[in-house]
């Protein structure tokens with residue numbers, strides 16, 4: 001199968017490339033770091049096709065789909081993984097960084113998904129396609145003090161994913177929302193986290209792929225994350241926000 005993944009140059013996306021290629025799939029990987037895309041190309045040869053594009057620019061998403069159409073490449077699974085986060089008091093964060101979170105985590109995800117669904121329907125409505133959207137356990141929480149825009153973007157991803165999953169249910173699309181908890185990547189310094197429940201990106205990627213092929217619609221990697229999401233349902237909103245404020249404040253220091 002052909003898998004299109006955004007944000008493959010590091011973290012969870014980098015590991016997803018390896019997980020899919022291990023299972024004999026071909027990966028079309030998007031990112032902006034040339035050296036990392038070359039590293040993946042050298043490692044995987046013709047199983048990996050690098051796409052060096054900043055997907056916050058709509059015209060770059062158009063270019064990617066033009067290339068795929070020109071070469072008659074049909075994508076089987078789209079994985080919206082690329083995401084950014086900027087910690088801090090909302091009103092003190094450089095406004096450009098607030099915009100970057102909305103542009104990448106929401107706008108580019110929506111546009112690439114729109115292009116993918118339409119391309120798939122034009123090609124062959126009988127073929128099964130997959131959409132995997134990477135949200136966060138943050139989406140299950142009431143809000144994110146000192147991480148407010150990021151949490152908002154992930155709540156959007158969750159709602160959007162559930163909405164299109166139901167719309168596409170009778171159209172041969174399998175849609176899965178992924179809700180990772182803390183994962184050791186360069187994302188807001190998570191690689192320095194020492195919590196016992198912070199997961200390795202390799203493990204998270206492996207679970208995502210297994211869950212998708214096991215036909216799950218919701219994937220929460222890790223037992224601790226599953227328990228925390230469940231317990232979160234019973235914590236009063238105000239108390240949850242106070243706890244989250246403490247956690248994020250610690251990261252800021």
Ligand SMILES: NC(=O)c1ccc[n+]([C@@H]2O[C@H](COP(=O)([O-])OP(=O)(O)OC[C@H]3O[C@@H](n4cnc5c(N)ncnc54)[C@H](OP(=O)(O)O)[C@@H]3O)[C@@H](O)[C@H]2O)c1
Pocket residue numbers: 006007008009010011012013030031032033034053054055056081082083084104134135136137179180181182183184185186187188190
């Ligand atoms: N790490 C965690 O604790 C955690 C927890 C929950 C959810 N998540 C979510 O999981 C996903 C992956 O996160 P991660 O931790 O693996 O992050 P990461 O290590 O920082 O990787 C982010 C990826 O996104 C790509 N990217 C960023 N801006 C881009 C742009 N404008 N155009 C194209 N690609 C872009 C980066 O590549 P370039 O810089 O080369 O473009 C990189 O490959 C994100 O959606 C994140 O919100 C992470």
